[in-house]
Amino acid sequence: MDVFAPLQWIADRITYDLVGLSPESKAGSALDFFLYDVPKVLLLLAVVIFAVAIIRSFFPPERTRKMLSHSRLYAGNVAAALLGIVTPFCSCSAVPLFIGFVESGVPLGVTFSFLVASPMINEVAIILLFGLFGWKIAALYVVSGLFIAITSGIIIGKLGLESWVEEYVYQIRMGDAGELPEQTWPERFTYARGYVAEIVGKVWPYVVVGIGIGAVMHGYIPDDFLVQYAGPNNPFAVPIAVLIGVPLYSNAAGVIPLVSVLTEKGMAMGTVLAFMMAVVGLSLPEAIILRKVLKPKLIAVYFGINAIGIVAIGYLFNAVLH
Template structure:
């Protein structure tokens, strides 16, 4: 147990980095991290470096594994199953695809055009931006393993339930016709060498870092400001644990934003530190990642309004229920 705690502290929470940045801020800038400015600078440098290190290592490992499952092979695997089993597998597949919601939509089109039921592809679409292996470890590094695992479980449950409801509703006619006519080529996947897989993983790291670096900097900057400059009384007045509407507000404030889970985690961290309910912070995070306005606009190009509305309604209701549940039982995870 001691060894696990030490590894968790040094590898995930990176206490060595926390102390190193503290020395840097105090000696180079001459600021105490107990001061507002010093604390903000420390929060920003520490979180940015920690997130980029973890993100690079995790995306590399995930992408290497993902190289064994190209869309053609994945379609064949999922095609062997039906019903809720297929939804569960699609949701689990989403956990190993480290994409934002906009990046997930081309794969959604590919799976649908390949003949997979739309409910199965929606399970993937919900799960992919919401829950991935990188976010699990980042959540554990910021909060703890209980919260990280609970978040993954509820995210997967939401993806499976959402996809199952859409499957049972027979909504295939509300997918734009061009999606079905955009057939995937059935061709044998060329076997990749270890070098090819390593190159693919490195390219994925660079590609994803290019897409998310700005959102990480913005998210950490907002988190630093919340953590050190906005009084706890102000945040509690708006999003305090005693406010019944806090989950609703956090969920719908997140929707117009465009970011991914890596950019919203520092904000959630700062909100919880200021006394905001865990469920409220997670609802904000889920709203941003699963229902961002750009992804909804993109999805509108491939599905009709009725199906889009059902999708938004299912995910929104799920996020709100999850938020209130975490607020009610969050003390069990902290």
């Protein structure tokens, strides 16, 4: 059973009975799409972000750091990528996180697996992919994200680029905060509620605008319109999609509803996934923030390996998903 059926029913009643548009008309199809998708996506966001926030309250970065210190190549990279999903992270704390990891003996390559996975596999992206594309695509996204995070971390670890980290990082000694008291359940709930309000409050305009544009395209643009430009047979589609994705950072919420319509109009799935990953994983603001601890050469390597991985994933899925 489709749990969203009641939302569809409400959207249908408003569009066809209240407004009086015909289901066959372009305007009717667009309005119905909009009225169904907006509440559905916002509802999904609120529920899942709440759950994610509760899970995250068990994984403060200080604990993650303890778990990863003195870990080894390979196993450490896998653990770091997985922990990257559950450890709360915002680009504003990327620098203290990086220093803290390095200071406690987390190998550089393992630290990078964390830094790649954490923003790329973010809950907003996963929820939207799940809601608009289904669980298979969402799972594929998570697995590919983990794969890129693990391999790029291993490559950076193998290259031995420790000297491309700013020297002062190695001189910082962290103090001991002592054991901060474990959060109580009421505190976790308060935190989760606040987190939902913060994230949904921030992304809802993007969701509405994204779905709005998507709805218009859904209603008015012919279905195979994009096949010749962004279909699986255009070899340049993936790299171009990645380039377009870089400056769209943090707008995953507005971008995904849009790409869901792009796929409907003929954009290939691998291109869509690569685009999504570029939007959330290749962020210029984060690169600028990381400049405080990384020399430009290392930022270039980090971005380069990531971008190559994302493009490769795009081509791979364009080849196998039809």
